[in-house]
Amino acid sequence: MARKLSYKMAVNEALDLEMTRDPTVILMGEDIVGGAGSPGEDDAWGGVLGVTKGLFAKHGARVMDTPLSESAYIGAAIGAAACGMRPVAELMFIDFIGCCFDEIFNQAAKFRYMFGGKAETPVVIRAMIGAGYRAAAQHSQMLTPIVTHIPGLKVVCPSNAYDVKGLLIQSIRDNDPVIFCEHKNLYAHEVDVPLESYAIPFGEAAIPREGRDATIVTYGLMVHRSLEAAEKLAREGVDVEVIDLRTLSPMDWDTVIESVEKTGRLIAVDEAHPRCSIASDITAFVAQHAFRALKSAPQMVTAPHSPVPFSPTLEDIYIPSAETIAGAVKKTIIQKMVAA
Amino acid sequence: MARKLSYKMAVNEALDLEMTRDPTVILMGEDIVGGAGSPGEDDAWGGVLGVTKGLFAKHGARVMDTPLSESAYIGAAIGAAACGMRPVAELMFIDFIGCCFDEIFNQAAKFRYMFGGKAETPVVIRAMIGAGYRAAAQHSQMLTPIVTHIPGLKVVCPSNAYDVKGLLIQSIRDNDPVIFCEHKNLYAHEVDVPLESYAIPFGEAAIPREGRDATIVTYGLMVHRSLEAAEKLAREGVDVEVIDLRTLSPMDWDTVIESVEKTGRLIAVDEAHPRCSIASDITAFVAQHAFRALKSAPQMVTAPHSPVPFSPTLEDIYIPSAETIAGAVKKTIIQKMVAA
Amino acid sequence: MSDNPFPVDKAGLLEAYRMMKTIREFEERLHIDFAKGDIPGFVHLYAGEEAVATGIMMHLNDRDRIASTHRGHGHCISKGVDVHGMMAEIYGKETGSCLGRGGSMHIADLSKGMMGANGILGAGAPLICGAGLAAKFRGDGGVGITFFGDGAANQGMVLESMNLAAVWNLPVIFVCENNGYAEATSRDYGTAVKSYVDRGAGFGIPGVHADGTDFFAVYEVVGELIKRAREGGGPALLECEVIRFFGHFEGDAQTYKAKGENEYNRANRDCLKIFRAKVTEAGVISDAELDAIDGEVAELIEDSVASAKAAPLPSPKDLMSNVYVSY
Amino acid sequence: MSDNPFPVDKAGLLEAYRMMKTIREFEERLHIDFAKGDIPGFVHLYAGEEAVATGIMMHLNDRDRIASTHRGHGHCISKGVDVHGMMAEIYGKETGSCLGRGGSMHIADLSKGMMGANGILGAGAPLICGAGLAAKFRGDGGVGITFFGDGAANQGMVLESMNLAAVWNLPVIFVCENNGYAEATSRDYGTAVKSYVDRGAGFGIPGVHADGTDFFAVYEVVGELIKRAREGGGPALLECEVIRFFGHFEGDAQTYKAKGENEYNRANRDCLKIFRAKVTEAGVISDAELDAIDGEVAELIEDSVASAKAAPLPSPKDLMSNVYVSY
Numbered sequence A, B: 001m002a003r004k005l006s007y008k009m010a011v012n013e014a015l016d017l018e019m020t021r022d023p024t025v026i027l028m029g030e031d032i033v034g035g036a037g038s039p040g041e042d043d044a045w046g047g048v049l050g051v052t053k054g055l056f057a058k059h060g061a062r063v064m065d066t067p068l069s070e071s072a073y074i075g076a077a078i079g080a081a082a083c084g085m086r087p088v089a090e091l092m093f094i095d096f097i098g099c100c101f102d103e104i105f106n107q108a109a110k111f112r113y114m115f116g117g118k119a120e121t122p123v124v125i126r127a128m129i130g131a132g133y134r135a136a137a138q139h140s141q142m143l144t145p146i147v148t149h150i151p152g153l154k155v156v157c158p159s160n161a162y163d164v165k166g167l168l169i170q171s172i173r174d175n176d177p178v179i180f181c182e183h184k185n186l187y188a189h190e191v192d193v194p195l196e197s198y199a200i201p202f203g204e205a206a207i208p209r210e211g212r213d214a215t216i217v218t219y220g221l222m223v224h225r226s227l228e229a230a231e232k233l234a235r236e237g238v239d240v241e242v243i244d245l246r247t248l249s250p251m252d253w254d255t256v257i258e259s260v261e262k263t264g265r266l267i268a269v270d271e272a273h274p275r276c277s278i279a280s281d282i283t284a285f286v287a288q289h290a291f292r293a294l295k296s297a298p299q300m301v302t303a304p305h306s307p308v309p310f311s312p313t314l315e316d317i318y319i320p321s322a323e324t325i326a327g328a329v330k331k332t333i334i335q336k337m338v339a340a
Numbered sequence C, D: 001m002s003d004n005p006f007p008v009d010k011a012g013l014l015e016a017y018r019m020m021k022t023i024r025e026f027e028e029r030l031h032i033d034f035a036k037g038d039i040p041g042f043v044h045l046y047a048g049e050e051a052v053a054t055g056i057m058m059h060l061n062d063r064d065r066i067a068s069t070h071r072g073h074g075h076c077i078s079k080g081v082d083v084h085g086m087m088a089e090i091y092g093k094e095t096g097s098c099l100g101r102g103g104s105m106h107i108a109d110l111s112k113g114m115m116g117a118n119g120i121l122g123a124g125a126p127l128i129c130g131a132g133l134a135a136k137f138r139g140d141g142g143v144g145i146t147f148f149g150d151g152a153a154n155q156g157m158v159l160e161s162m163n164l165a166a167v168w169n170l171p172v173i174f175v176c177e178n179n180g181y182a183e184a185t186s187r188d189y190g191t192a193v194k195s196y197v198d199r200g201a202g203f204g205i206p207g208v209h210a211d212g213t214d215f216f217a218v219y220e221v222v223g224e225l226i227k228r229a230r231e232g233g234g235p236a237l238l239e240c241e242v243i244r245f246f247g248h249f250e251g252d253a254q255t256y257k258a259k260g261e262n263e264y265n266r267a268n269r270d271c272l273k274i275f276r277a278k279v280t281e282a283g284v285i286s287d288a289e290l291d292a293i294d295g296e297v298a299e300l301i302e303d304s305v306a307s308a309k310a311a312p313l314p315s316p317k318d319l320m321s322n323v324y325v326s327y
């Protein structure tokens, strides 16, 4: 049984299902209840954008507001995970990671290895990513490359509500620390989502569109822009395959390589900044491992090497568009023609 | 007039020269004086490995020990820079960046852009990087890809004392925030260094060895391992060019591309973890911009996707060796033969 | 007109009133225009807290520096940032204080000693230590003031900074603007201690309270602290109890507040009304004089909106400008 | 033998002495073997501070958790981590507590409630809040103890954690081991306030002092705090004044210390000597009994070194094992 569900409500539903199933699942974050101690409604907010609304009413003390202390409460989530709980901590915007980065990359990520395999840290850190909200330089970043760089972390970035639900459930059940990235500009996006619980395994990319002529590899919001680009190109007779990575760490390299071996052309699309990005990661891996399959120079489409601008006019051109992506695809095709 | 100078003493000399030249240059860090308030020698340490030894004796109050509060003092350095000083703050190990990351990536890096070009933040953050010191997972990281990813930061990683001196002087004079990475396993390494002051411009790679058959692009300690590999290969008749990037942001793409256009083969060598690394950054850029020049699949040599192990046996194989690098070079050559 | 019983001369009182009124008018107008959909992004209004910014900034000049918060309009205006530039900035225009690159949460003007509103809670505290350090090295008697809310008071970097400022004996004042809420969370939930002032003792700095709805209370208390800091006496912590008239940000339904809370506060704890009552009752300033300022301020804000709306958008070709000083 | 005037029975006193002596012997031996070049990496010795770890850990069981520091050997040993495993770990061997992956700075044994030494100063404080939270959810009466030095006491995450623990009323004790130095920097330089205990009030938690060279002082004070925490009374802050007999890390020339400081402390403020004097003077335990323990401990340490040296190195093929639970 499925029904239309928004990306945002899929987060809520996954949390609800797992909290119901497993009493060790607890939630914490700033205003995820949203009204603690205040004279009016105790759970007025349910998260700054209402994502966790209703969970406090249902699960009570297992949903906790926190003081404004990211190091302390993200660290506490990690510590509780090392002690047998399954905390899901919300870092409101991933941009705030600078206030708790040590706990994430030096503690959670390294416990298992550093302790000789004797620790498990099943913590999930949910965070909003992405530009387009007119939220300016400190509330609009991706930072996915930074967390992906760190061994010991798993990184999840769903593009739609179906994946949100299955991947968040998997994240909570997973025994490693997971950074679960929610693109704020997808919160209202709806797709069919089953009522029942299901988990999507990590490291399995989706192929929302098959094609023969070129492979776009991407994730998050850019999946939609890429599909738009692919549709445009289809009208021009170019048949593009779009790969939605879904998880950035682990990566489904097999699917990527297989596709490029089929199409011979790669376009890596990333909303993050260009340097040491997911786009460069994909491109480099493919260049090394499927070099002979490449018919033309792989192309990267990323945000520019600049902070996210506030002004809507600038922010709109800051985020890679379907046009830019289509342009990059064409580049891979024209090149080949030139070469041929 | 030149004489042999160690990498470590080159840091000291550059700081001394710039402090002497410019009264707005101040230093701060944990134990960079090293004995503040203690009953014995006030400047007993001069930094945990003695890098800043003697500077307090010479420059007095402009060299400051700090409390154990990275957010506070790194942030203070950034704030002072925005108010007209030229602070050089030491973050003892770059691994501690998690305790002050916000101030670096959300404040220093973004001020200029966010404030419409109306701020200058001439701060230098010196930090030790790299493995090989038996210092385990939290004192051995590179993290160069993380800082390179961030627009607004400049990232410098010298491989020898000559470059240390010229690049640190440039870093202090530069009007943007600079992350100055010192590889702790190069501190004892000596080369000829002029007595006088000189600045090396950013974005100019060095070519410590020219060659025709393949291009190794690297930085830091890996320059030496790559040169070793090149020497080995020379004895087998393979003529390798080695590019020492010196600065990771800005990057000297011209030199990289030019070399690959000459040799047709790329090996990107990075002591950092593989995902979203400097190696992948280089490889992807070359794949996109010099695709037709590539005669074979570019190769990446990096540390593994794991924290740095303590045990010397493991740490030694963790760090890319000259053998591994040579092996990767051969792969680019053999491939071509197979293809030819 | 009778003798002036206040610690500020008449010109100063008029200036202070104008500052407060300018902030209030600026915010009330943003509230309306945001609701209309004219303004993009996150907008956090300072209305209700004007006496704090003003009571402090009346002691400062351009050599003194402040590091502000996400709720920074009031700090900006009272520190002398151009209102037209601010309004244009909030509208994302090229004529904005930051060329439209920063928006409401990132207005800065270093020439006025305003080091920036900040989207990161508590981030101003380390920065202001740097400003204090610079002032100390220059020996120019400058001070630095950082602001943070009752929520941000629990950020580690704020707490670290108090110790650092004390260790280095910096001319820095830490101002906690306690408006009772961090977003929707009550101050009483998020902070275990009744008074933030109690934290001063743990960092070796004096801590004092002020009623943030009373310009004179703030002005006098902070005046002592600033004087002490200028003279090398070191840092201090000031907690001001204030009222946030609007929601956390525009669009907030405020159901976490008590019924009638906003109305009660508007009626009884409005720092502008309190100021007006004091200065008119003392017979130092007449209602007519203040009304005249109200009129001028209304015109200024109206004009700033009109020119912001008319101003050009940033040019797409400048997307990458100013990432670096030179690149 | 006379009546036991101590709050611990004889078996307990012998156990406490054995713990302290084991730590001391472990550290003295590392000091020698490091100097010989047998031991790689950064090694921070706990010798001199044994009464703190022991006075606390005597109250705990495996359900209770601790989060330690870079100077963690003493915490590990007293929390029950196997000494052979620890020694092998420090030698980087496959038989080490962490298979040689962690080394001195990262010894952990979660089965003993030891959440890890930590190379990041202050990082244990948030982690222990998590342990306290888990104990609270489980309702098992467990407590969490985190340690930090006089230097790390100024880390924001330590300070944040005190507030969080108070807000959530967690069964957590924050233990500041004040040995007067952070590396070479005097505690009096790095911290603006005379007593760390004064910080408690700013976070709404009780703060108490103990002489960290006196096992009994620590034992009694912390016993109260732990009891209170177990009963739902919430967090507390304990400052123990201690002596670091060796340098900051092995290889430190210690020229920042006063002349004769180490000798004086060894002679007059050695927690082991103080303990021995108390229990023998009270006639509860004889010197011979303690000497016997000394002998056994010496043997244990000797054996741990011998087996560490003989133990196999990790296999290169396992370089990438245990990055993830499954990958």
Ligand SMILES: Cc1ncc(C[n+]2csc(CCOP(=O)(O)OP(=O)(O)O)c2C)c(N)n1
Pocket (backbone or CB within 6 Å): A030, A068, A070, A092, A096, A099, C070, C071, C119, C120, C121, C148, C149, C150, C151, C152, C153, C179, C181, C182, C183, C244, C248
């Ligand atoms: C580091 C960080 N954490 C969280 C946030 C999200 N946030 C913005 S304002 C706010 C509440 C601030 O409360 P307070 O400090 O009392 O200031 P007020 O808004 O009441 O003026 C929160 C949680 C942020 N911007 N930065």
Ligand SMILES: Cc1ncc(C[n+]2csc(CCOP(=O)(O)OP(=O)(O)O)c2C)c(N)n1
Pocket (backbone or CB within 6 Å): B030, B068, B070, B092, B096, B099, D070, D071, D119, D120, D121, D148, D149, D150, D151, D152, D153, D179, D181, D182, D183, D244, D248
């Ligand atoms: C976040 C962080 N900053 C700095 C260091 C480097 N460091 C290691 S120990 C130390 C001094 C610690 O002093 P204190 O907290 O008093 O503990 P002690 O060594 O005296 O036991 C420093 C600065 C670190 N390991 N982590």
Ligand SMILES: [Mg+2]
Pocket (backbone or CB within 6 Å): C149, C150, C151, C177, C178, C179, C180, C181, C182, C183
């Ligand atoms: Mg508030």
Ligand SMILES: [Mg+2]
Pocket (backbone or CB within 6 Å): D149, D150, D151, D177, D178, D179, D180, D181, D182, D183
């Ligand atoms: Mg200490």
